[in-house]
Amino acid sequence: MxxxxxxxxxxxxxxxxxxxxxxxxxxxxxxxxxxxxxxxxxxxxxxxxxxxxxxxxxxxxxxxxxxxxxxxxxxxxxxxxxxxxxxxxxxxxxxxxxxxxxxxxxxxxxxxxxxxxxTTGSPDIPLLIYGFNQHQLKDNIDIVSPGGCMTNCSTHIIYLLQSIGIESVHFNILHSYTSRQELVDTSHKQFRRGRAAAESIIPVEIDLVHSLERLFPLKDKIGTLSIRVPVTNGALVDVTAQMSMNTTAAEINQLFKNAASSTFREVLAYTEDPLVSADIKGNTHSAIIDGSLTSVVGRQVKLIAWFDNEYGYTSRMIDWLNYWKPILK
CATH class of the missing domain: 3.40.50.720 (NAD(P)-binding Rossmann-like Domain)
Structure with missing residues (x-):
C-alpha cells in the first residue's frame, strides 16, 4: 500500500x-x-x-x-x-x-x-469508527472519517453500556491542551480558547454530541463537555450514565473487562491500577477503563476512562490502513 x-x-x-x-x-x-x-x-x-x-x-x-x-x-x-x-x-x-x-x-x-x-468530517462523509462499524465500509466509499480521539473513546463506552440500557449519558473530557489553543492570552472567537493553555483549566466547545448522535439513536440524550488541562498529553473521560435498569459497579467492570479481553481488545483496555495521565503516554487503545474508579448511585453510573489523544488515535488510523489493504490490492 x-x-x-x-x-x-x-x-x-x-x-x-x-x-x-x-x-x-x-x-x-x-x-x-x-x-x-x-x-x-x-x-x-x-x-x-x-x-x-x-x-x-x-x-x-x-x-x-x-x-x-x-x-x-x-x-x-x-x-x-x-x-x-x-x-x-x-x-x-x-x-x-x-x-x-x-x-x-x-x-x-x-x-x-x-x-x-x-478528524470527524462533514455529515456527507461516512463516519466509520474502527472496532464499531468499520464493516459498513463499501467498495464505493472513497473518503472515510474515522472520528476524532474523543469520538473513538466515547463510541465504545456507549455501545457496551447499551447492553444494559442507557436513558442518558454525559461525557466530561479532561484533555491535554492542543495547538488550537494559545500560549499566552490573546483574542479568539471562542474567548476561553484565547487564554494561556498552560496556565488554566479551560472549558472549550466541542461538537462530539453531533458525532455520537450520528452513530447511536440517542437524540437529545447525550451531553458533552471538554475541559483542557495544563498537561501536554493524555485525556481522562468522566462518564455519567443514567441507566434504564439497576446495575452494580462490579457488573459494569465485568462488562468492560470481558470486552477488553475479547472482541474489543484492540481498541479497549481495562485496568484497576492507580493510573495518572503520564502512565498512558504511548498507549494504543482508544479507551483504558479505570475500574478502580467505577461507582454506582441508584441507576447512575460513574465510569472513568483514559486515552492518549495522539498515540491512541493514530493507532486507529493505522488500523484503517490495514483494513483497507485487501481492498486496494
Whole structure:
C-alpha cells in the first residue's frame, strides 16, 4: 500500500514516525506548507515522544531514513500534487482543512484512490469508527472519517453500556491542551480558547454530541463537555450514565473487562491500577477503563476512562490502513 500524508501537524508527524518503516506500507510523500528544513527538525525532535529513532536527513527535497525516501511538497492546495503519478493508494488528510466531501475529493481528483481524514468530517462523509462499524465500509466509499480521539473513546463506552440500557449519558473530557489553543492570552472567537493553555483549566466547545448522535439513536440524550488541562498529553473521560435498569459497579467492570479481553481488545483496555495521565503516554487503545474508579448511585453510573489523544488515535488510523489493504490490492 502506497500512502501520502497531507498536513504535518501533531498527528501527521506522529504518523510519519510510525509508518515510515511500517511493514506492508510505503510512505511515498508528505505535504505541508512549512519549509522542509523546519519539517525535518520537528520530525527529528519531539518534545513529547523524544528524538526520532534512527537517522533522518533531507536530501534534495526528500526525507531519507535508512533505505526509505519520502518526497516532500510545500503546496497550499494539494490539488496541485499529482497523487496519481505517485501511485498513491491512500492520502491521510491531516491538515484539518479538507474535511468536507468537496475538499477531501480534491485528493481523489489528483489521483489518490482513497482518503482517510484525521478528524470527524462533514455529515456527507461516512463516519466509520474502527472496532464499531468499520464493516459498513463499501467498495464505493472513497473518503472515510474515522472520528476524532474523543469520538473513538466515547463510541465504545456507549455501545457496551447499551447492553444494559442507557436513558442518558454525559461525557466530561479532561484533555491535554492542543495547538488550537494559545500560549499566552490573546483574542479568539471562542474567548476561553484565547487564554494561556498552560496556565488554566479551560472549558472549550466541542461538537462530539453531533458525532455520537450520528452513530447511536440517542437524540437529545447525550451531553458533552471538554475541559483542557495544563498537561501536554493524555485525556481522562468522566462518564455519567443514567441507566434504564439497576446495575452494580462490579457488573459494569465485568462488562468492560470481558470486552477488553475479547472482541474489543484492540481498541479497549481495562485496568484497576492507580493510573495518572503520564502512565498512558504511548498507549494504543482508544479507551483504558479505570475500574478502580467505577461507582454506582441508584441507576447512575460513574465510569472513568483514559486515552492518549495522539498515540491512541493514530493507532486507529493505522488500523484503517490495514483494513483497507485487501481492498486496494
Amino acid at each position: 502506497r500512502i501520502a500524508i497531507n498536513g504535518m501537524g501533531r498527528i501527521g508527524r506522529l504518523l510519519f514516525r510510525r509508518l515510515v518503516h511500517y511493514p506492508g506500507i510505503e510512505l511515498v510523500a508528505v505535504n505541508d506548507i512549512m519549509p522542509a528544513d523546519n519539517l525535518l527538525y520537528l520530525l527529528k525532535y519531539d518534545s513529547l515522544f523524544g528524538p526520532f529513532a534512527g537517522e533522518l536527513t533531507l536530501d534534495e527535497g526528500s526525507l531519507v531514513t535508512g533505505d526509505k525516501i519520502v518526497a516532500t511538497f510545500q503546496e497550499e492546495n494539494p490539488a496541485n500534487i499529482n497523487w496519481g503519478g505517485w501511485n498513491v493508494d491512500v492520502v491521510l488528510e491531516c491538515s484539518g482543512r479538507y474535511t468536507t466531501m468537496a475538499g477531501a475529493s480534491e485528493h481523489l481528483k489528483s489521483g489518490a484512490r482513497k482518503v482517510l481524514l484525521s
